Amino acid sequence: MRRIETRLIRNQLNRSENREHAVPLYLTSSYTFENADQMADLFSGQQEGYVYSRYANPNVTEFGDKVADLEGVEASWVTASGMAAVFSTFGALLCQGDEVLACRSVFGSTHQLFERILPKWGIITNYVEFDKVDKWEESITDKTKLIYLETPTNPGVDIIDLESVGLLAKKHGLLLIVDNCFATPINQRPAKFGADLVIHSATKYFDGQGRVMGGVVVGSKVLMDEIQSFARHTGPAISPFNAWVLSKSLETLPIRMEKHNQNALLLAKKLEQHPKVQKVKYPFLPSHPQFEIAQKQMNGGGGILTFEVRGGLSKGKLFLNRLKMISLTANLGDSRSIATHPASTTHSKLTEEQRQVVGISSGLIRISVGLEHIDDIWEDIVQALA
Numbered sequence: 001m002r003r004i005e006t007r008l009i010r011n012q013l014n015r016s017e018n019r020e021h022a023v024p025l026y027l028t029s030s031y032t033f034e035n036a037d038q039m040a041d042l043f044s045g046q047q048e049g050y051v052y053s054r055y056a057n058p059n060v061t062e063f064g065d066k067v068a069d070l071e072g073v074e075a076s077w078v079t080a081s082g083m084a085a086v087f088s089t090f091g092a093l094l095c096q097g098d099e100v101l102a103c104r105s106v107f108g109s110t111h112q113l114f115e116r117i118l119p120k121w122g123i124i125t126n127y128v129e130f131d132k133v134d135k136w137e138e139s140i141t142d143k144t145k146l147i148y149l150e151t152p153t154n155p156g157v158d159i160i161d162l163e164s165v166g167l168l169a170k171k172h173g174l175l176l177i178v179d180n181c182f183a184t185p186i187n188q189r190p191a192k193f194g195a196d197l198v199i200h201s202a203t204k205y206f207d208g209q210g211r212v213m214g215g216v217v218v219g220s221k222v223l224m225d226e227i228q229s230f231a232r233h234t235g236p237a238i239s240p241f242n243a244w245v246l247s248k249s250l251e252t253l254p255i256r257m258e259k260h261n262q263n264a265l266l267l268a269k270k271l272e273q274h275p276k277v278q279k280v281k282y283p284f285l286p287s288h289p290q291f292e293i294a295q296k297q298m299n300g301g302g303g304i305l306t307f308e309v310r311g312g313l314s315k316g317k318l319f320l321n322r323l324k325m326i327s328l329t330a331n332l333g334d335s336r337s338i339a340t341h342p343a344s345t346t347h348s349k350l351t352e353e354q355r356q357v358v359g360i361s362s363g364l365i366r367i368s369v370g371l372e373h374i375d376d377i378w379e380d381i382v383q384a385l386a
Contacts, residue, residue: 004069004070004254005254005255008253011065011066012062012247013058013061013062022248023059023247025059025240025241026053026057028053028057030053031051053237057240058240059244060237060240062243063202063214063244063246064218066247067185067200067202067218067250070186070189070250071189071191071218072185072191073191073220074219074220075219075225076218077224077227077231078216078238079214079217080213080214080215080237080239081201081203081213081214082181082199082200082203082213082214082215083109083110083113085201085215085216085217086199087117088217088227088230089177089199089217090123091230092226092227092231093145093175093227094121096121096122096123098144098145099124099125099145100114100118100124100125100145100148101126101128101136101139101144101148101174102114102126102128103127103130103153104130105130105150105154105156105158106148106150106153106154106179107150107154107179110179126139126141126144130160131158131289131290133160133161133165133168134164136165136168137168140172140174145174145175146175147165147168147174148177148178148179149165149178149179150178150179150181151178151180151182152183152283152294154182155304155306155340155342155364155366156306157282157288157302157304157306158281158290159288159290159294159298160290161297162190163193165193166194166195169194169196176194176195176197177195177196178198178199179199179200180200181201181204181333182302183298184206184253185198186253186254186258186299187257187299187301187302188299191219195219196220196223197217197218198218199215199216200215200217201214202214202215203215203333204331204333205253205256205257206246206249207249208253208256208333208334209334209335210335211245212242212246213242214246215238257303258300260303260369260370261300261302261303262374263303263370263377264282264301264369265282265284265285266378267367267369267381268280268284268301272285274382274385276309276311276385277308277310278307278309279308280305280306281305281306282301282305282306283298283301284298284300284301303332303333304332304366305366305367305369306365306366308363308364308365315363316341316364316365317341319385320339320341320365320384323339323380324380325337325376325380326339326367326377326381331368332366332368334368334370335370336370338368339365339368340365340366340367341365341366342360342366343360343362
């Protein structure tokens with residue numbers, strides 16, 4: 001079998017009679033049928049093919065197949081955003097009375113889903129601490145249906161031991177769902193450690209240039225059939241254009257992640273030595289509390305790091321206001337370096353107490369390290385800290 005770098009470039013839709021080298025866009029909402037029998041067979045599933053782009057589209061299929069191949073699993077379902085992928089997964093697999101066991105450190109919108117939306121349908125979330133996997137078993141009840149986690153976490157870049165959680169899920173017959181957005185399949189493949197489903201916000205590293213939105217969930221065909229059935233009839237469909245952009249972007253994902261890893265590690269090491277920086281967290285820094293776990297389950301540390309500026313919120317805001325090149329935006333995974341203040345943006349809906357519990361201090365800065373020259377990134381940060 002060809003290597004993954006080759007498959008991402010060469011595994012694409014069959015060419016049409018026009019013999020195009022690049023995959024064309026399939027901008028169509030529906031598809032025609034040769035006759036009534038073919039129409040009936042396609043709608044019933046007796047024959048494979050396309051009937052309506054809310055259900056499936058060639059560009060969407062290609063992108064989803066590539067991500068499933070990257071993660072080493074059977075099937076995929078692509079959505080309009082990362083949160084659409086998260087909600088479609090829960091909507092398909094959970095019923096009234098079910099419980100979720102979740103790491104407390106999750107993306108702000110996922111936390112809102114757990115706290116404000118799922119309870120409307122009688123679905124409760126029990127939270128556990130990311131660094132106390134040995135105690136997670138105590139929170140499992142006879143109503144627990146699945147375990148959900150992020151690693152590295154957002155925004156704290158904490159690392160959860162996937163092998164231990166995988167064994168726990170298997171022991172209790174629970175589904176394990178992992179948000180692998182920060183690491184990407186280039187740096188980490190949760191299915192190797194027992195994850196049943198893996199979710200991505202394709203808006204981030206899969207696109208890599210801050211252009212389009214998308215989400216994808218991958219896993220076994222049995223589970224994906226359930227998610228597909230739910231999503232087809234609730235409509236979180238991605239546009240063919242966005243799927244086409246994302247599929248083309250995957251061709252450069254391995255080489256981009258190699259550079260993100262390299263730049264982020266160099267920046268983390270430099271920040272650790274700066275007198276105005278109080279604390280730096282990056283998975284491949286030896287000072288990271290879960291450094292050994294990261295080394296065991298990741299191929300690279302990823303492109304995200306956090307640090308605290310000495311002086312708290314006022315100095316942190318001053319630092320952000322003084323940046324000249326690095327962008328201020330809530331996105332991440334871009335070719336351009338991005339600085340974010342989680343307490344006032346991505347996790348602003350959490351209470352101060354909730355933010356403290358998951359390690360989001362008022363002065364915490366999250367940097368999505370881009371592909372610019374590392375010296376230019378460093379010079380911008382140094383002048384902002386001055």
